[in-house]
Amino acid sequence: MTYKGYLIDLDGTIYRGSEPIPAGKRFVEELQRCNLPFLFVTNNTTRSPETVQERLAKMFDIHVAAETIYTASLATIDYMKDAGRGNKVYAIGEAGLIDLLLAAGFVWDEEAPDYVVVGLDNDVTYEKFAIATLAIQKGAMFIGTNPDKNIPTERGLMPGAGALIAFMETATQTKPIFIGKPEAVIMEKAVQRIGLSKEEVLMVGDNYETDIRSGINNGIDSLLVLSGFTPKEAVPSLPVAPTFVIDSLDEWEFDR
Structure with a gap:
């Protein structure tokens, strides 16, 4: 099917620490070219969306709006506002x-x-x-x-x-x-933010335990890219298979 939006991990998927992943940059630029909505969904709470935005631009030449970055901090705030305890x-x-x-x-x-x-x-x-x-x-x-x-x-x-x-x-x-991946809270809030249904989005990441589990556990299709945490040799023995597995984001076809 053709996905209308993408939820994307950062470290290990778009970059690796301070090292660029060139396919990650090309993936984001193709999303922008196709005018497909996307949201970076990250468990990192040490940086604000504006700080992440600046880091992406300065270190990796990836230029996105701060609104495309959804951290576990923001999901926590959304949850607390809904809880209404004070x-x-x-x-x-x-x-x-x-x-x-x-x-x-x-x-x-x-x-x-x-x-x-x-x-x-x-x-x-x-x-x-x-x-x-x-x-x-x-x-x-x-x-x-x-x-x-x-x-x-x-x-x-x-x-x-x-x-x-x-x-x-x-x-x-x-x-x-x-709150954070692979829990339901951040995924429910991310889907709300991107303005699509779970069936219309794809969760993209390198870590089976957080990124891919967040898709599997919450009814969202998942794309495991073997550029970071989960190694290729682990794929055959994963308890529940991702919807898709690729070696590089360059292999992804947006109109599949």
């Missing part, structure tokens, strides 16, 4: 999460917040965990931005947001509400 929040995270929460009208509260949001924080401290733990014990809703246990870096696999969230889950004996 506007007080405490968060463990970086500027790409905290600045957006405050800009969306939430008020910082360390004593009795309505929500505790935990994302990746490279400067996390025991005291931050302590404040969050006490707030959850008092009844704050516990939200985890995304379940990624590790993030790939030049140093190797480093602790991800999921590792910090697991710490909090142990400390509070409370299960979080997860």
